[in-house]
Amino acid sequence: MSVQTRIVSEDEADLRLDRWFRRHFPNVTQGALQKLCRTGQVRVDGKRVTGASRLVPAQTVRIPPLPDASAVAKEGPPPLDPMLAREIERMVIYRDDKVIVLNKPSGLATQGGPGIIKHVDMMLEGLQGDSEHRPRLVHRIDRDTSGILLLARTPGVAAKLAAAFRGRDVHKTYWAVVVGRPTPASGVIDQPLAKLGAGNGALVIAAERDDEDAAHARTEYETLDGAGRKISWLGLSPLTGRTHQLRVHCESLGTPILGDPRYGGKLAHPEGFTDRLHLHARALDIPHPDGGRLMVAAPLPPHMRDTFKDLGFVAGETPKPERRHGGGAERAVAKTGRSARR
Incomplete structure (x- = not known):
């Protein structure tokens, strides 16, 4: 491999040089890069730099011969099935x-x-x-x-x-079918959570407020419909992003999510219902990288669609993806949840 130059793209603005190198030449170790910078073999716009130097779009990066880079590139990952x-x-x-x-x-x-x-x-x-x-x-x-x-x-x-x-500039709406009916019908669940164990087997529990190991967790909820007091359809908006937050918060209300394999115990598995988790990430409202906001909604999975039909819950049509160039993100997400009762 001979000396080459690459131009920093707009997408790589303010990226550290060492992280830029890891993206383009993942086989080059941090120590090797530091040596290349120290000896002046790697330069940006002809000037000496360090691995911590920040890059600006349109700058040129000088890359010296890297013998192993081509070999790694040729091997690559196996093709996807x-x-x-x-x-x-x-x-x-x-x-x-x-x-x-x-x-x-x-x-x-x-x-x-x-x-x-x-x-x-x-x-x-x-x-x-x-x-x-x-x-x-x-x-x-x-x-x-x-x-x-x-x-x-x-x-x-x-x-x-x-x-x-x-930065909490993303608004998420989930739909859940829960066992029971929450009281009050809407509000904010402000319940700290703690994790027991590690890895996939970890269990999250509602914690005391003075527990130093607990994480702050808040969820907005609204009852969208119900079948008596036995089953309810909730709209959930997590205000924090903790592991299993919605599942444990619903359990803490005394209304575990229908079919939850980990939380709620026997109460979450009443007879006559499909034994699968009834929790669906329904809508997402995000700041689009090119400006404005993007709102996307996802249709229900088959098992929840069947449960809705059996209980008489009307989800309505799924809104088409929409780009907006203004505010109103929170109102849009809330509207997505409520529209299903129309």
Whole structure:
């Protein structure tokens, strides 16, 4: 490999040089890069730099010969099974040049882990197309939860959206069928949560407010319909993003989510209902990387659709994806939840 230069793209603005290198040359270690910078072999616009230097669009990065880079590039990952590529393509409900939105089925894990042999993350190559970047997960939802999953098409977009999630500029609406009827019918669940154990086997519990190990957690909820006092349909909007937050918060109300395999005990599994988790990531309202906001909603999974039909709950038509160039995001999400009763 000879000396080459690469131009920093708009998508890579303000990225540290060492992180930029990891994206383009993942086989170059941090120590090796530091040596290349120290000896002046790596330069930006002809000037000496360090791994912590921030990049600006249109700058040129000088890359010295990296003998192992071509070998790693030629090996690459094994091609994705065509069946998996078709499967993830069927999940797409919105796509533009910055983001992709999936409607993940219940039972499919978002990422790998012990005992998980199939997950969304391993299938993302099927959505790469002609791009040099493989789409990236911006957030996760539980394996048993269905609904909206957001992907970024480039690393820069992923960073912007991750910051939006951390800054609470993302509005999420979930639909859940719960056992019982909450009192009051709407409100905010302000219940700290603590995690017991680690990994996939960890259990989340409602904690005391003075528990130093507990995490602050808040969820808005609204009862959208009910079948007497036995079963209710709730709209849920998490104001924080804790593991299993919605499932434990519903349990703390005394109304566990129908079919929950981990929380609620026998109460969550009444006779006559499909024994699957009835929690669906219904709507997502995000700041779009190109400006304005994007609102996307996902139709119910088959098992929840059947339960809605049996109970007489009317979900209505799923709104089409919509780009907006103004405010009103919170009102839009709330409207998506309420419209189902019309």
